[in-house]
Amino acid sequence: MDGKLSTYSFKDVVGSIHSGLLDDYVFTGEGTGSISISKSTDRTTHDISADGSVMVSKITGNNGTVTIEVQQTSPLNAWLHHWSQTLWNSKTSKWAETTLLIKNSHLGVQHVCSGVSPSKEPDTPYAAQGSRISWQLMCADITTTTTDTSTIITGALSAAASEAANSLI
DSSP states (O other), X not given: OOSOOXXXXXXXXXXXXXXXXXXXXXXXXXXXXXXXXXXXXXXXEEEEOTTOOEEEEEOOOOOEXXXXXXXXXXXXXXXXXHHHXXXXXXXXXXXXXXXXXXXXXXXXXXEEEEEEEESSOOOOOOSSSOOEEEEEEEEEEEEEEEOOOHHHHHHHHHHHHHHHHHHHO
16 A cells, blocks of 8 residues: 555544524434535635736635434434424524534544524425435534644645655656
8 A cells, every 4th residue: 555544434523513492412423424514605716807817806704504414213303303493483583593513533623603593494205215304504604623634634745745756766
């Protein structure tokens, strides 16, 4: 094996939801199929003038969505349904007070999401076989932080450098 081996496990991912209206919910699997974090705002745009000059814009904005796919019978799905209904029946001022933390301790990455509210209640399938439900949560702010990733980056660069050097020989 030429490159450095890297590993990943969903077991290293933990999520925590705090709404203030219900007890906090911490999940580390429990029927969770996947979690996707997507920011909505492009960080840069280019404007090209008639003479070909390029103006690069740096754009702020951390809003986005978190999509959590869960098994239909999972405790997290039941909690999200209860949370969604509780939010809907609460004062409007409570609608976006939920916060969400997604953390991968192995990769040293965490996402802190605030201003969280459900985009809509998810579609509910009824069939011969159980299904997965996708909850799309809109977030006013998603802040992503990392711990020291120099080991990961150095390993990846070393493997790439070794491969490049070997191709020259």
